[in-house]
Amino acid sequence: MKKILITGASGFIGSFLCEKGIELGYEVWAGVRKTSSREFLQHPELNFIVLNFEDKDILRSQLGEFKSKNGRFDFMIHNAGITKSSNMEDYRSINFLNTRNFIEVITENDMIPDKFLFTSSLAAFGPGKDNSSEPIRLDQKPEPVNLYGKSKLEAEQYIQSQEKLKYIILRPTGVYGPRERDYLFIFKMINSGLEFYLGSDIQKLTFIFVKDLIRVYFDAIESGLTNKSYFLSESKWYETHTFYSLIKRELNKKSFRVIMPIWIIELLAFVNECIGKISGNYPTLNKDKLRILKATNWICETKQLKEELNFEAEYDLDKGIKETVRWYKENGWIK
Numbered sequence: 035m036k037k038i039l040i041t042g043a044s045g046f047i048g049s050f051l052c053e054k055g056i057e058l059g060y061e062v063w064a065g066v067r068k069t070s071s072r073e074f075l076q077h078p079e080l081n082f083i084v085l086n087f088e089d090k091d092i093l094r095s096q097l098g099e100f101k102s103k104n105g106r107f108d109f110m111i112h113n114a115g116i117t118k119s120s121n122m123e124d125y126r127s128i129n130f131l132n133t134r135n136f137i138e139v140i141t142e143n144d145m146i147p148d149k150f151l152f153t154s155s156l157a158a159f160g161p162g163k164d165n166s167s168e169p170i171r172l173d174q175k176p177e178p179v180n181l182y183g184k185s186k187l188e189a190e191q192y193i194q195s196q197e198k199l200k201y202i203i204l205r206p207t208g209v210y211g212p213r214e215r216d217y218l219f220i221f222k223m224i225n226s227g228l229e230f231y232l233g234s235d236i237q238k239l240t241f242i243f244v245k246d247l248i249r250v251y252f253d254a255i256e257s258g259l260t261n262k263s264y265f266l267s268e269s270k271w272y273e274t275h276t277f278y279s280l281i282k283r284e285l286n287k288k289s290f291r292v293i294m295p296i297w298i299i300e301l302l303a304f305v306n307e308c309i310g311k312i313s314g315n316y317p318t319l320n321k322d323k324l325r326i327l328k329a330t331n332w333i334c335e336t337k338q339l340k341e342e343l344n345f346e347a348e349y350d351l352d353k354g355i356k357e358t359v360r361w362y363k364e365n366g367w368i369k
């Protein structure tokens with residue numbers, strides 16, 4: 035049985051990766067923190083390893099102990115990361131420095147796997163040209179517009195500089211589905227009868243349903259491909275209005291359309307951040323995220339994903355939203 039380590043296992047994407055790994059017959063090791071929730075890591079065949087990416091000495095001994103008992107991992111998916119924080123320095127330290135610590139330690143411990151997958155983000159490339167339907171291309175120069183995207187890009191560049199590492203970099207666009215807590219904010223807003231728009235420009239958005247996303251990881255592991263990068267997205271793009279309409283239809287709600295000027299949203303993001311700093315709960319809408327949210331073109335190139343990994347989304351937005359709303363309701367996340 036091939037051993038796979040999945041970091042960030044306790045999160046939205048990580049929990050689905052763990053389940054899929056077990057379903058496909060891997061020996062799955064969920065990389066968690068001592069404090070991580072195990073709410074969605076209940077499968078009886080799941081193994082756990084506590085990892086501390088911040089402290090290289092501790093990480094070295096945690097991974098060293100694993101190796102002496104179990105040997106090395108065949109595959110690793112480094113998926114741990116943050117998309118929001120009250121502390122601007124966290125982006126770089128968690129998304130980049132922790133990734134570097136991890137790779138340095140597995141190199142020193144002679145634990146380099148057969149393949150190392152890294153969850154980056156489309157944000158590492160930044161949005162496409164405003165008022166255009168030209169997709170963000172894989173061969174263009176990355177131009178991230180926020181700290182989150184910059185931290186992912188720095189991690190990518192470090193990974194690409196490692197001669198011994200056989201890597202695949204995956205750059206998802208917006209991922210949605212059951213268990214997801216950020217888009218949930220939009221579903222709840224519409225459920226309460228409001229649909230907010232950031233300014234009056236048409237936004238071209240892209241999405242990938244979580245179950246489509248995780249198939250790509252395992253297809254990439256099982257393929258002969260190495261040292262490649264892909265954007266992960268459904269090939270279709272959607273206007274914000276269409277996204278909201280599909281949610282509305284599924285929730286069977288009527289909602290009131292509010293077009294918010296960008297400056298009001300900026301003010302709201304600032305206030306949200308101040309509250310977040312005091313309460314310790316970091317808000318979905320914050321200044322760094324706003325740089326991404328207000329961009330108008332998130333169309334990205336997916337032909338390489340189709341040609342090289344044979345990817346075809348099983349879920350378009352319509353089907354994915356149906357399943358997401360059903361799950362939110364069944365689990366009481368939306369009343």
Ligand SMILES: NC(=O)c1ccc[n+]([C@@H]2O[C@H](COP(=O)([O-])OP(=O)(O)OC[C@H]3O[C@@H](n4cnc5c(N)ncnc54)[C@H](OP(=O)(O)O)[C@@H]3O)[C@@H](O)[C@H]2O)c1
Nearest residue numbers: 042043044045046047067070113114115153155206208209
């Ligand atoms: N969701 C999206 O739309 C999207 C799009 C593009 C890329 N991504 C990337 O996908 C990955 C997973 O995101 P997600 O949406 O599943 O987010 P999530 O639900 O917030 O999960 C994040 C995971 O990372 C772990 N983590 C955070 N800081 C850590 C640290 N300092 N040390 C160890 N583990 C840490 C969390 O552990 P705890 O539970 O202990 O906090 C959690 O397991 C991230 O790298 C994110 O940047 C997400």
